[in-house]
Amino acid sequence: MSNSFITVKDFARAALPRLIDHLVFPNLIHKDYSDDFSVMKGDTIQVRKPVVLEARDFDPAQGVSTQDIVETSVDVTLDKIATVDVGIEALQGATSVEDLTRVFIDPAAAALAEKINRDGLKLYQDIYTAVGTAGTTPATLSVFADARKALNRQKAPVSGRAAVWDPEADAAFTALDAIVHAEKSGDTQALREGSIGRVMGMDHYMSQGVALHETGITAAEGVKVKTDVAAGSASLALTGTSLTGKLRKGDLIAVGGKTYTVTADSAAAAANSIASVSVSPALPALTANTAVTLIGSHTANLAFHPMAFAFVTRPLAAPGGVESYVTHYNGVSLRVVRGYDMQHKREMLSMDVLYGFKTLYPELAVRVLG
Numbered sequence: 001m002s003n004s005f006i007t008v009k010d011f012a013r014a015a016l017p018r019l020i021d022h023l024v025f026p027n028l029i030h031k032d033y034s035d036d037f038s039v040m041k042g043d044t045i046q047v048r049k050p051v052v053l054e055a056r057d058f059d060p061a062q063g064v065s066t067q068d069i070v071e072t073s074v075d076v077t078l079d080k081i082a083t084v085d086v087g088i089e090a091l092q093g094a095t096s097v098e099d100l101t102r103v104f105i106d107p108a109a110a111a112l113a114e115k116i117n118r119d120g121l122k123l124y125q126d127i128y129t130a131v132g133t134a135g136t137t138p139a140t141l142s143v144f145a146d147a148r149k150a151l152n153r154q155k156a157p158v159s160g161r162a163a164v165w166d167p168e169a170d171a172a173f174t175a176l177d178a179i180v181h182a183e184k185s186g187d188t189q190a191l192r193e194g195s196i197g198r199v200m201g202m203d204h205y206m207s208q209g210v211a212l213h214e215t216g217i218t219a220a221e222g223v224k225v226k227t228d229v230a231a232g233s234a235s236l237a238l239t240g241t242s243l244t245g246k247l248r249k250g251d252l253i254a255v256g257g258k259t260y261t262v263t264a265d266s267a268a269a270a271a272n273s274i275a276s277v278s279v280s281p282a283l284p285a286l287t288a289n290t291a292v293t294l295i296g297s298h299t300a301n302l303a304f305h306p307m308a309f310a311f312v313t314r315p316l317a318a319p320g321g322v323e324s325y326v327t328h329y330n331g332v333s334l335r336v337v338r339g340y341d342m343q344h345k346r347e348m349l350s351m352d353v354l355y356g357f358k359t360l361y362p363e364l365a366v367r368v369l370g
Contacts (some may be wrong), residue, residue: 005022005123006100007325008323008324008325009325009327009336011100011327011336011349012326013237013327014100014101014105014111015105015336016327016334017329017334018109018110019109019113019334019353020330021109021125022109022112022113022114022290023092023117024117024164024206024270025116025117025120025121025209026120026331026332028162028164028203028205028304028306029120029306029311030306030307030309030311031310031311031312031313031330031331031332032047032048032313032331033331033332034158034314035161035315036315039314039354040078040317041078041080041354042079042080043077043316045076045078046073046074046075046076047074047076047310048072049072049074049361058153059166062206070224073282074358076312076357078313078314078354078356080354081353081354081356082115082117082352082353082355083127083353084108084111085349085350085351085353086104086108086171086345086348086349087346087347087348088346088347088348089337092369096133097195098137104349105302109351110204112334112352114208114209116355117138117207117209118208118209118211119355119357120309120311121164121207121300121302122211123225123302123359124248124250124302124367125213125249125256125261125300126263126280126299126359126362127259127302127308127362127365127366127367128259128279128280128281128367129258129366129367130258130259130366130368130369131147131368132146132166132298132365133369134296134297134369134370135296136369137293137370138172138301138368138369138370139172139176140172140263141176141199141200142253142295143368144199147303148200148201148303149365150303151303151304151305151365153168153367154277154363156304156305157305157307158327160305160306161201161204161303161304161305162203162204162304163203163204163304163368164205164206164210165196165207165210165368165370166208166210166212166299166301167206167208169269169299169301169368169370170196170206173196174196178184189293195250197312202216210299210301210302211299212298212300213250213251215245215247215294215295216245216246216247216248216251216265217244217245217247217251217253217269217296218244218245219243219244219245219369220242220243220294221240221241221242221243222242222322223243223292223294224288224289224291224292225239225240225286225287225288225290226238226239226273226287226288228286228287228288229286229287230285230322231284232282232283233275233282233283234278234279234282234283236255236276236279236283236286237274237276237277238273238277238292239272239273239274240273241270241272242268242303243272243274244272245268246265246266246267246268246274247294248265248266249262249263249264250262250300251295252295252298253292253293253294253295254292254295255283255291256286256288256290260279260281261280262279263278263279264275295369298370300369301368301370302366302367302370303366303368304364304365304366305364307353307364308359308360308362308364308365309359310358311357312355312357312358313328313331313354314355315328315331315333316352316353317334318335318337319337319339321339322337322339323337323338324337330352331342333353334351334352335350335352335353335354336351337352
């Protein structure tokens with residue numbers, strides 16, 4: 001073929017920086033990477049959580065009180081492979097790296113990043129703190145203030161905070177006078193980059209991967225706690241004058257002024273009752289007939305500190321009998337393989353990434369409803 005002088009190594013080294021540039025969510029959170037080629041899709045590995053320490057008052061009479069540095073680990077399943085595959089004949093007209101960048105490398109990097117961002121932003125399902133109104137696009141600076149207040153109340157570290165918004169919220173924010181007239185303060189970075197920039201102590205980004213959460217509840221009137229709940233319980237029963245459908249993982253319920261996330265799909269309501277709804281965090285003691293609000297379908301924008309989530313990648317092993325190359329940089333590994341599809345008798349070129357996501361500290365994130 002006319003571009004046979006371009007190796008898979010050339011492909012990989014050209015594509016990885018572009019992939020990283022397109023990533024949004026993974027670049028804002030804790031990354032875990034190692035050169036372990038023995039890992040395959042579906043494998044579970046242990047990842048160390050970032051250490052959290054407490055600052056205390058100094059008492060001259062008592063002296064200092066030392067703290068143990070305890071490193072804990074969480075299991076992360078590398079259950080995702082993002083892949084882009086094309087037939088070599090589709091690239092026949094490209095005669096240089098520049099041609100290949102235009103017709104394959106850039107589009108492939110963008111496609112991989114879109115899938116990875118979308119998968120990571122599904123972690124909203126673990127986040128129980130919520131601000132905003134379901135079904136109403138965030139459009140004012142007060143939304144930033146509400147998210148900031150929630151993070152402050154939950155003692156999230158101030159440095160490194162970020163937020164990721166869907167395109168509708170991004171469009172609304174970038175039309176605000178405070179953003180449009182940013183150049184008057186001498187800071188035009190947000191306008192130049194087409195992003196919101198840093199507002200109220202958070203860096204703001206847009207991603208098409210922000211999830212639209214759809215509840216399975218079709219009717220909810222007069223919803224209450226059905227039976228007494230003991231403090232520390234992770235589930236409760238619900239009843240209502242009209243309660244149909246089911247709660248889905250990631251649904252939000254509000255009880256006693258606090259919100260909780262549903263951690264698993266419930267059974268469908270029967271006779272206006274759902275026998276068991278699993279939630280996080282643990283519930284306080286609740287008495288029967290306590291009012292419950294079921295929060296409906298919403299766009300799940302996220303504001304967070306980097307330690308809230310982890311993006312974990314490992315290099316995929318080079319398969320035998322084909323040309324392949326694996327490269328990594330800045331916590332991301334990319335494999336490029338050139339092989340032959342015997343079933344369809346055609347040469348193939350493949351780019352893929354092995355990864356997994358994990359919520360580490362859900363209290364360091366806030367779901368901003370839209």
